[in-house]
Amino acid sequence: MNDTAYDLIVIGGGSGGVACARRAAHHGARVALIEAVRVGGTCVLRGCVPKKLLMYAAQIGDTLREAGGFGWQVPDGAAFRMQAWQAAKAQELKRLEGIYRGMLEQANVHFIEGAARLDGPGAVQVGPRRLTAPHIVLATGAAPVRDSIPGIADCPTSDELLDLAELPPRAAVIGGGYIAVEFASMLARLGVEVTMLYRGELPLRGFDESLRTRAAEALEDAGVQLRPGMAPLSISHEAGTWTLHLADGEALRLPWALNATGRRPNSARLGLERVGIVPDAQAAVPVDERGHTAAAGIYAIGDLTARHNLTPVAIAEGRALADALFAGGEPQIAVGQVATAVFMLPPIGTVGATETHALAQGHTIDVFEADFRPMRAAFTGRAERCYMKLLVDVADDRVLGLHMIGADAPEIVQSLAVALRAGATKADFDRTVAVHPTAAEEWVLMRTPSRRVSPGEVR
Numbered sequence: 069m070n071d072t073a074y075d076l077i078v079i080g081g082g083s084g085g086v087a088c089a090r091r092a093a094h095h096g097a098r099v100a101l102i103e104a105v106r107v108g109g110t111c112v113l114r115g116c117v118p119k120k121l122l123m124y125a126a127q128i129g130d131t132l133r134e135a136g137g138f139g140w141q142v143p144d145g146a147a148f149r150m151q152a153w154q155a156a157k158a159q160e161l162k163r164l165e166g167i168y169r170g171m172l173e174q175a176n177v178h179f180i181e182g183a184a185r186l187d188g189p190g191a192v193q194v195g196p197r198r199l200t201a202p203h204i205v206l207a208t209g210a211a212p213v214r215d216s217i218p219g220i221a222d223c224p225t226s227d228e229l230l231d232l233a234e235l236p237p238r239a240a241v242i243g244g245g246y247i248a249v250e251f252a253s254m255l256a257r258l259g260v261e262v263t264m265l266y267r268g269e270l271p272l273r274g275f276d277e278s279l280r281t282r283a284a285e286a287l288e289d290a291g292v293q294l295r296p297g298m299a300p301l302s303i304s305h306e307a308g309t310w311t312l313h314l315a316d317g318e319a320l321r322l323p324w325a326l327n328a329t330g331r332r333p334n335s336a337r338l339g340l341e342r343v344g345i346v347p348d349a350q351a352a353v354p355v356d357e358r359g360h361t362a363a364a365g366i367y368a369i370g371d372l373t374a375r376h377n378l379t380p381v382a383i384a385e386g387r388a389l390a391d392a393l394f395a396g397g398e399p400q401i402a403v404g405q406v407a408t409a410v411f412m413l414p415p416i417g418t419v420g421a422t423e424t425h426a427l428a429q430g431h432t433i434d435v436f437e438a439d440f441r442p443m444r445a446a447f448t449g450r451a452e453r454c455y456m457k458l459l460v461d462v463a464d465d466r467v468l469g470l471h472m473i474g475a476d477a478p479e480i481v482q483s484l485a486v487a488l489r490a491g492a493t494k495a496d497f498d499r500t501v502a503v504h505p506t507a508a509e510e511w512v513l514m515r516t517p518s519r520r521v522s523p524g525e526v527r
């Protein structure tokens with residue numbers, strides 16, 4: 069075998085690509101992984117990890133503000149310094165990148181730095197080198213959309229926000245999805261005056277309606293000014309001022325604005341035309357449920373396929389594909405009940421069907437709810453609440469979905485996702501003894517449904 073022939077070439081060194089490459093190498097495949105920028109991808113370098121580190125900074129602000137109520141004397145003048153956070157973040161990302169590179173080395177994956185392009189079936193061009201493999205996995209992820217609104221092209225995205233040396237005094241957040249909600253919530257706590265503009269009535273389209281309402285309330289409680297139904301028609305920028313032209317004729321002027329209007333697959337420079345793959349209208353690479361594209365021997369995983377844009381899904385897809393190609397494993401992963409979180413404050417955790425989906429699927433459901441002020445907030449008189457919703461199929465007592473907004477919701481829902489995956493019934497929840505005193509104990513103490521709803525019934 070020559071040194072440019074591999075069993076598998078993975079293009080893209082994000083979570084999905086790295087997971088796929090390592091798993092294939094573990095099965096004995098000779099693997100090359102090509103990455104143009106830094107190893108780690110969106111999640112480690114520009115997404116989940118730095119975002120969560122900023123969320124911790126925001127949360128510590130909350131803790132400082134409530135510390136007095138718990139008997140602490142906190143000196144006046146506590147202030148957040150973005151520059152200090154940046155320095156610490158850079159160190160941490162360098163450490164994580166080192167771990168990723170080390171993991172590839174340890175797995176015997178050949179790491180190649182450069183921009184890769186498909187060069188016909190079974191071949192990839194990286195700079196002057198032409199590599200070959202019977203299997204090629206495309207895992208190049210996605211990047212912020214920069215053409216959603218006229219004039220938005222130069223508007224900073226979460227990539228730039230996470231690299232700011234200083235936070236602006238005031239900012240517009242444009243969009244109502246994951247990124248908009250998370251950053252609006254954090255920025256407000258870090259002292260930025262935030263106006264959030266989105267085109268729907270509520271943020272977080274697709275989430276359970278009860279969570280959406282409460283998320284909007286939580287943002288308002290944090291001081292975010294909400295402008296529903298008011299995404300800008302166009303945006304202009306001049307001399308440090310962003311002007312957002314709104315449908316009602318208003319021109320909103322702010323020193324900073326965040327484009328959080330979604331992400332688009334990085335499919336443009338992959339040479340897809342050379343192998344007969346045609347991206348869809350959203351620029352996603354079409355794949356079947358096994359991750360196979362229209363071209364034999366070429367596969368795609370993660371955000372590039374725009375199916376379920378979440379890091380753990382990309383990792384599961386990458387591993388399943390490597391198992392299928394090199395170890396005769398299951399050719400697909402079941403993504404039906406993927407838990408997800410929105411790291412606003414308080415955060416959201418959710419898994420399974422929303423109330424709307426459950427009804428649309430024809431289930432008659434009992435809706436159990438808990439809505440309370442958690443002990444910690446009640447003690448200091450803070451307004452923060454905790455809300456939980458459990459949806460139970462009346463026909464067979466199965467739990468179809470559970471949704472929470474409140475402290476630690478992502479941690480709690482991750483564990484409950486196992487119960488859902490295992491097919492837990494409401495009786496199983498009832499039989500489980502509570503851990504006291506916790507907020508999570510409410511999940512096993514809900515006795516009476518707040519309502520029973522059937523498909524077609526208007527609430």
Ligand code: NDP
Pocket residue numbers: 216217242243244245246247248250266267268272273299300328329330331376377378408409410411
């Ligand atoms: P989302 O798809 O979640 O949200 C995009 C938002 O932009 C929506 O509110 C959408 O409105 C709005 N929008 C889109 N086009 C326009 C337009 N032309 N004018 C006005 N508004 C527009 O994308 P994000 O960028 O927030 O996040 C990208 C993906 O990354 C997410 O889907 C998620 O999968 C992942 N992610 C996951 C996180 C997590 O797990 N915690 C955190 C961050 C990102 P509408 O709803 O009306 O279409």
